[in-house]
Amino acid sequence: MTKKSPSPEAIVAWARLMRVSRQLVERTEDALKANGLPPLAWYDVLHELAEAGEGGLRPFELIDRVLLAQYGVSRLLARLEADGLVEKLPVSDDGRGQTVRITASGREMRRRIWAIYGASITELMGDRLSAKELGVLAGLLGRLRDPPVTD
Amino acid sequence: MTKKSPSPEAIVAWARLMRVSRQLVERTEDALKANGLPPLAWYDVLHELAEAGEGGLRPFELIDRVLLAQYGVSRLLARLEADGLVEKLPVSDDGRGQTVRITASGREMRRRIWAIYGASITELMGDRLSAKELGVLAGLLGRLRDPPVTD
DNA sequence: TCCTTATCAATGCAATTGCATCTATATGGA
DNA sequence: TCCATATAGATGCAATTGCATTGATAAGGA
Numbered sequence: 001m002t003k004k005s006p007s008p009e010a011i012v013a014w015a016r017l018m019r020v021s022r023q024l025v026e027r028t029e030d031a032l033k034a035n036g037l038p039p040l041a042w043y044d045v046l047h048e049l050a051e052a053g054e055g056g057l058r059p060f061e062l063i064d065r066v067l068l069a070q071y072g073v074s075r076l077l078a079r080l081e082a083d084g085l086v087e088k089l090p091v092s093d094d095g096r097g098q099t100v101r102i103t104a105s106g107r108e109m110r111r112r113i114w115a116i117y118g119a120s121i122t123e124l125m126g127d128r129l130s131a132k133e134l135g136v137l138a139g140l141l142g143r144l145r146d147p148p149v150t151d
Numbered sequence: 152m153t154k155k156s157p158s159p160e161a162i163v164a165w166a167r168l169m170r171v172s173r174q175l176v177e178r179t180e181d182a183l184k185a186n187g188l189p190p191l192a193w194y195d196v197l198h199e200l201a202e203a204g205e206g207g208l209r210p211f212e213l214i215d216r217v218l219l220a221q222y223g224v225s226r227l228l229a230r231l232e233a234d235g236l237v238e239k240l241p242v243s244d245d246g247r248g249q250t251v252r253i254t255a256s257g258r259e260m261r262r263r264i265w266a267i268y269g270a271s272i273t274e275l276m277g278d279r280l281s282a283k284e285l286g287v288l289a290g291l292l293g294r295l296r297d298p299p300v301t302d
Numbered sequence: 303t304c305c306t307t308a309t310c311a312a313t314g315c316a317a318t319t320g321c322a323t324c325t326a327t328a329t330g331g332a
Numbered sequence: 333t334c335c336a337t338a339t340a341g342a343t344g345c346a347a348t349t350g351c352a353t354t355g356a357t358a359a360g361g362a
Binding site: 019023124 | 160163176286292
């Protein structure tokens, strides 16, 4: 039960991770705003729905994919629908649910966001580390993924 | 002006960074909440003020250190003050500003948060990577810091 | 000195988020 | 079939955040 206090190396790595990730997000969000585009979360959802294809996705399937709370997904989808970027279809075998599908304008919006988002990734990551370094970074980050639930 | 689209390696590293950092923050915030403690941002400010010592800090000095907007700092300090964790002192040579200093309860709160926060860092980072790997990670992340302003 | 501009910090208002709860349908057992 | 429980999704309300602006003092030049 008693947790060891973190090593200096862990603290430094943690601090860098917190700071850098926030800076990168902020920079990217600023770039999107500057181009009159919606936040990154919109891209995440549109991306998942585009990948999912014509079958679409159920809202609950988006929760883990975009790391949003249930009500967050519910309201984000409402905004996307209001903007005509997605459409909700009743699903035959479950009267509680619906299927969400990306529309043509949704795909178009996704492309427009990617033009800026992709450029941001290039500028902030791709141009700063070599392919090999990016691989090492991704590998190390992968080891931190999906922390198992501690009960 | 035309930005190259990102390499697959950059995209993977970016995606991992975005996802992992959010998961780690979420996990840590959850642990704090579960222990009836305030959010990480409170710790950040209390930590900076503790480091600053008796002289305290001006609010504008906190802006870059904790990566918060000016109004974010203003309101967070108001909450901290309301909880008696910091105190605001007029500053003699600048009638516009104030100096913010951590109080005894502020230091105590910082300790209580660290007990949980530190344990979280150990569990989520320290226990998952070796000291050498943590060093490599910190080094790579350091290369992504403080992206120069593109004008 | 006077005036213009810059800086520090706070705040009104709208949008978003978090929390708890609610409605509706589904599922599984008695 | 009926009921208790579980799951899908939405929403009321409070707290927080973002944006734009304001009030107040400072700084610097004419």
